[in-house]
Every structure is written in structure tokens, then in C-alpha cells.
Amino acid sequence: MTTSKTAAGTGTEGGAVLKLSAWRELLSYIRPYRGLVVAGGVLSTIGSLIGLVQPVVTKQLIDSLSDGRAVTGPIILLTGAVLLGALITTVGSYLLGRSAESVVRDSRRRLVSRILWLRLPQTAKFAPGDLMSRVTADTTLLREVASQALVDSGRGLLMFIAILTMMFLMDPVLVLVTLGVLVFAGILIGLVVPFFSRYNERVQKAVGEISSTLERSLGAFRMIKAAGLEPREEARAVDATTTAWKYGVRLAWLHGLVGACATLAIHVSFLAVLGIGGARVATGEIEIGTLVAFLLYLFYLLEPVGSLLEAASNLSAGLASARRIHEVQQLEVEPKPEAELARIAGGNGFAGGDPADKTPASVSFREVAFRYPGTEPLVHHEVTFDVPAGGITALVGPSGAGKSTVFALLERFYEPDGGRILLDGHDVRDWPLYLLRASIGYVEQDAPVLAGTLRENLLIGVPHADEADIERVLRQTRLDSLVDKLPDGVDTAVGHRGNTLSGGERQRVAVARALLRRPRLLLLDEVTSQLDAVNELALRETVAEAARELTVVVVAHRLSTVVQADRIVVLDAGKVRAVGTHHELVKTDPLYNELATTQLLVSDDAEQTAVG
Ligand code: ATP
Numbered sequence: 128m129t130t131s132k133t134a135a136g137t138g139t140e141g142g143a144v145l146k147l148s149a150w151r152e153l154l155s156y157i158r159p160y161r162g163l164v165v166a167g168g169v170l171s172t173i174g175s176l177i178g179l180v181q182p183v184v185t186k187q188l189i190d191s192l193s194d195g196r197a198v199t200g201p202i203i204l205l206t207g208a209v210l211l212g213a214l215i216t217t218v219g220s221y222l223l224g225r226s227a228e229s230v231v232r233d234s235r236r237r238l239v240s241r242i243l244w245l246r247l248p249q250t251a252k253f254a255p256g257d258l259m260s261r262v263t264a265d266t267t268l269l270r271e272v273a274s275q276a277l278v279d280s281g282r283g284l285l286m287f288i289a290i291l292t293m294m295f296l297m298d299p300v301l302v303l304v305t306l307g308v309l310v311f312a313g314i315l316i317g318l319v320v321p322f323f324s325r326y327n328e329r330v331q332k333a334v335g336e337i338s339s340t341l342e343r344s345l346g347a348f349r350m351i352k353a354a355g356l357e358p359r360e361e362a363r364a365v366d367a368t369t370t371a372w373k374y375g376v377r378l379a380w381l382h383g384l385v386g387a388c389a390t391l392a393i394h395v396s397f398l399a400v401l402g403i404g405g406a407r408v409a410t411g412e413i414e415i416g417t418l419v420a421f422l423l424y425l426f427y428l429l430e431p432v433g434s435l436l437e438a439a440s441n442l443s444a445g446l447a448s449a450r451r452i453h454e455v456q457q458l459e460v461e462p463k464p465e466a467e468l469a470r471i472a473g474g475n476g477f478a479g480g481d482p483a484d485k486t487p488a489s490v491s492f493r494e495v496a497f498r499y500p501g502t503e504p505l506v507h508h509e510v511t512f513d514v515p516a517g518g519i520t521a522l523v524g525p526s527g528a529g530k531s532t533v534f535a536l537l538e539r540f541y542e543p544d545g546g547r548i549l550l551d552g553h554d555v556r557d558w559p560l561y562l563l564r565a566s567i568g569y570v571e572q573d574a575p576v577l578a579g580t581l582r583e584n585l586l587i588g589v590p591h592a593d594e595a596d597i598e599r600v601l602r603q604t605r606l607d608s609l610v611d612k613l614p615d616g617v618d619t620a621v622g623h624r625g626n627t628l629s630g631g632e633r634q635r636v637a638v639a640r641a642l643l644r645r646p647r648l649l650l651l652d653e654v655t656s657q658l659d660a661v662n663e664l665a666l667r668e669t670v671a672e673a674a675r676e677l678t679v680v681v682v683a684h685r686l687s688t689v690v691q692a693d694r695i696v697v698l699d700a701g702k703v704r705a706v707g708t709h710h711e712l713v714k715t716d717p718l719y720n721e722l723a724t725t726q727l728l729v730s731d732d733a734e735q736t737a738v739g
Contacts, residue, residue: 149450156234156449157273160226167226168278170219175286175430177212179293181205182423186416227274234266234452244460247540248500252458256339261455264334265448268327272445276438283434290431294424297417301404305396305425309432312392316385316436323381324443326374331447333371340364382440389432397425467559477557487678488551488566488647490514490537492703496545497529497536506532508701509546519674519691521683523722524698530682531572533698534650538569550648568641572652572682574634576625581610582617584625584636588644596643603672604639605665606632630654631662638669649673651681653688667691686723695719 157164188201242258295302344351344360351360404418462470490513497507506529514520522530535541536548539555548555555563576584585597597617601607609632613619625633634654641649651670667687673679674693683689690709697705697712697719705716712719 148453149446152453152456153269153272153445153449156230156269157226157277159233160229160273163222163226163229164273164277167219167222167224168281170215170222171278172219172282172285174212174214174216174219175282176289177208177215179286179289179427180208182293182420182427184208185423186420189416189419223274223278227270230273231266231270234269235262238262238266238452238455241456241458241460244463246459246461247535249458249460251501253455254335254339254342256337256342257335258455259342260331260335260338261451264338265331265451268331268444268448269452271441272449276441276445279434279438280442283431283438286431287428287435290424290427294421297421297424298404298407298413300407301400301421304399304403305428308392308396308399309428312388315388319381319385320439320443323378323440324447326378326381327444328447328450329374330371330378331444331451333367333374335451336367337364337371340367378440385436385440386433389436390429393425393429393432396428397422400425461560464559464561467561471559477553477559482562482565485645485647485677487516487676489516489549489678490648490680491549491552492533492546493549494546495536495543495548497532497541497543499541505544506701507536507543510698510701510703511546512696512703512706514678514680514694516678517674518693519670519679519681519688521681521689521692521695522698523683523689523695523719525718525722528698529701530698531652534569534652534680534682537648537650538564538567565644566647568638568644568646568649568677570634570637570641570649570651572654574637574654576621576628576633576636578621578623578625580615580618580620581613581636584621585617585640585643588640592643600639600642603642604635604669606635606639629659629662631659631666635662635666635669638666638673642673647677649677649679651679653682653684663687689723697722 184201184205188198188205190196191198191201239262242262291302291306294305340360340363344356344364351357400418400422404413404421407413408415408418492510492512495507495510496505497510498505510529510533522533524530532541536543537550537555539560542556550558550563550566577587582597585600586592589596598607601610601617610616610619621627621636625636628636631654638649638651653666663685670679670681670688671691681688681692683692683695689695692709694706695709695712696703697716699718705712705719707715709723713723714720
């Protein structure tokens, strides 16, 4: 799969580039909040540094006690330091938390925006579930980087140096003893940390696989159930959960190992310092108070060392996420309306005519050649035909002839490899994309109806349509009688993917939705399955009525549709082989005659006679 190839990188050089891009991606999210992060980090560090005063005050306390001096001063100082430290730490962690949440929000916004504006061919590069997991799970991991990892590493380093300095000021000899042990542990840890990144990436990839498997199954739930595929799909998802678990466990093990190494190093240092320090106290080289304070500082080292390790682990998880997010950010997107408007204002390209113009549109294909990205065979060779403004044009041809592809190219879901596609005489590439699509009403074969009410489904494209408009399209699509029978009329819920409606009704809802947008060109990919007589008649009447106001191009699978069409374009193996009316073509084109008699679904006796 493209995903894994890209994610893994292609070699050391590719991996290094990806690592760099991931860092850039990560920092680009944090940059807008650098002020907050720095403020939060500084406050948290000050809070921690205030804690460092405690051993000094403790030493004073011990010294005062052994000298019989008053201890009120050191006690007040100690209490003040604790309270001030707590307050500053709280404010610091709030600022960090706030910036972390903002980083997560921004990364989600950017990803969602990128995904919704993706060019259609780009969507083939990732499974939808994987994309969703990148928006939800991967972005969450950036939170730790923004709130903790960067600050922890900075603060941890600072604290580490500060504590070592204090220790050095107390007794340089004992610092050398401590450092010896710490350096040894550091080398051990350094060998282990690179595995964090690798395992984190595996976990996140597996989480993406869980999402994509579930998304795939839920998208074809009836088929999965009907074919008894639940065990197979379950096994796939369970495999992915096992992989996530396996690497999660390895990470937990590494965490434990690294943490144990660090704690052990501190404890070994403690014993060494106790031994050597005790000898130095005995010889009078240092005082007992100094040794106690030194040992306290030694234990204080646990915190920055822990912070640094935590930061390394969070950073590696964040980087793995940033890499996965970066892959999506690299995908090509379509121009947004604002960009198109700016282009037009700058005098570049065709402005797309008057958006208020609702007259029927004309379409021309001029020697169009096209192959789907990443595939070899040409789907369209030299497709040339004209659709004049108004009326019904039917596209007919054997399965796989390239009929639906005509619609995909008109909508600019894909770009042709050769030739030109014109709408109203202008190349579709020159049209502002949003205006091109606003001029076209596109009804797919398996017309999607979404969960919600009928009204919500109709209003998807035109949220502010008024009641009269809704009634008009319901009448036009002959859905008014259905609505009358529904318990809550147009406000009745239609179930998940509209499964309380029949196939024919679903398609008419989709046509109604398209008509509500008042397009100038209606592209209708007829359902291949047999419709009942009521639905068939309703759809035929709808199309005939629509064709009086706009241009209708229909991929026809039914004889009733082609008989009704003003012209029929016969496509075969990516070429236009004939154009004419039904009665002309049954006489002149053998393929059409054969299609009409065998493949187009005959709906009534009268039409069957017409074929003869
Ligand atoms: P049908 O009547 O069965 O719907 P059609 O004439 O509408 O067929 P198209 O859907 O246009 O045919 O497909 C034409 C060819 O392009 C087919 O061979 C199909 O396999 C291929 N094809 C369609 N969509 C894609 C895609 N997204 N990627 C690669 N190939 C595709």
C-alpha cells in the first residue's frame, strides 16, 4: 500500500527527509503558540527551581537546630517557597495545556480542510478509515509534544544542569562520582530510545488499520452480513488490534527498562556518594550538612532525568504522528472558491459567466482521451460528441464502455489526458471549479442518502431553500405522494443511508436534491437494477419535466429512458460509435439494436414492440 511505503521511507536519505519534514510539520503547529509555550515552560521551570531552595533551607534548618539558633525564619521561608512554587507551577501548566489543546485543534482543522478539498484521485492513496484515524488519534499525540515534551526537555535539561551546578558548588569530588554512574546509564538509554519512534509508528499504523477495517465493514454492512463475512472482518480488525497491542507492550517494556536504568543509576550514585561522602565527612573534608544536602540534590535529579526520558518518548510518538499527518498534508487539493475568486479578480481565466444564469447548458467532448490515474488502459480514446442546450441526451453502451466516466470528467473529478471538454463552449478547466459544479446537478447510480430527515437530505446543497422550492422539487420528482404517507411528512427520518426508502425513491430523493440547487445541467446515472412500475414512471416523468428547463444527460440502463431521449450517444470501448434517436439507431447500429433488445431493461410491452 502506498501508505506504508511512504510512511516507512525509501531509504536512509528518504527517512532523513521525512524526519526533517515531520519536525517541520510539528514545529509549524507549535509556532503560533510559541509565546504561550515559552511562558508556560518558563513558569513551570521557575516553579521547579523554587523547589530547589528547599534543600538549602533544610540545611539551614539542620545547622540552626544543631547550633541552637531560632528556626522560625527557615520555616517561614520553606512554607513561602512551597506555596509560591505551587502557584507558579499551576499557572504554567494551564498555559501549556491551553497551547497543547490549540495545537491539536489546529492540526485537526488543517487535516479536515485538506481531506475535504482533496482531489478525487488522491483519495485512492489512503483508506478512509486510516485518514480518519490520522485526524482523530494522531493529532491527539501532538498534544503531549506541545504541552510536555518540548518543555520537559528544556526544563529537564535546565534543572539537570542547575542541580549539578549546586552539587558541584557543594563538593566537586562527589559530583564526579555521580556523573560517572549517570553517563554510563545515559549511554544505555541512548541505545534504547530510537526504538520508541519505530514502535510508536507501528502502533499508530495499526490503529489506522483498525479504523479502516471497521469503516470498510460498516460501509457495506448488509453485504458483510448477507455473505456471512463477520468472522473474516473481525479477524482483520483483531489482527490490527493485536499488532497495536504487541508494539504497545514493547513500548511499555522499553519505558520500564529506561525508567529502571535511570532510577538504578541514581540509587547506585546514592550508595557511592554515601560511601565516599561518609569518608570525606569522617576526614573533615566536608560537613555532615553538606553531605545531607548533596544526597537530597541527588534524589532531586530523579525528576529532570525522568522528564528527559518522558520527553524523548513523547517526542518520538509526536514525530511519528507528525509524519503521518505530513503525508496527508502533501496530498493535492482542489482550489477553494476564495482562491478562484482571487484568480478571476486578478484577470486570470474565464469568470464562468453569470452565476444567476439558469438557462440550460451545452456540453461538448472533443477527442477526449482518458485513463484513470495509475492504470494502463485508456478508458476514453477519442470521445467526441455534442449535447445541445436543453432536452434529454442518453449515454448508452455495454458495461465498462466509459459512460459514468463522462460524468466524472464533466465534474472535473479527473482531468483528461487529451482533448477538451466544454461547457457552454468554455473548457471545463477554465471554469471556476465551484461555479462549474454549481451549474451541474449530479445524481450517482447508488445515489447516497444520508441519515437524517428527508428535509435535511434535500437541503444539503441549498440550506436556505424555502418551503415552496421544497414542494416544487417534491412534486417534480413525484415524491409528494410518498411524503403525504410518511408519519412526519418531509421531516420523517429516512434511516442510516436512507435505508427506509426503496432504491427508486432514494434515487428520486437524490434527483430532488440536485434539482433544488437549480442546476443548468443534470447528470443522471440511472440505477441498473429493475425499478417497479411506479418508480419507473415517476422517474421518467421527472426527467421529462426537468428537460424542459435544463439539459439532462442520462446514463441509460432502461429502454423507457432511451425511447424518451432526444438523442442517444452510443459508447463502446471508449469511443463514440453512433449518435441518433432510438428509432434511427435500432435500424442503423447493430450494437445498439443488440443492446436495446438484450441489455436495456425492457419495461413495458409497447416499448418492446418498438425495438422490433
Ligand atoms: P457501467 O454501465 O457498468 O456502469 P460504464 O460504461 O459507466 O459502466 P465506467 O464506470 O465509466 O463504465 O468505467 C469505465 C472503465 O473504467 C471500466 O473498465 C472501469 O473498470 C474503469 N474504472 C472506473 N472507475 C475507475 C477508477 N476509479 N479507477 C480505475 N478504473 C476505473
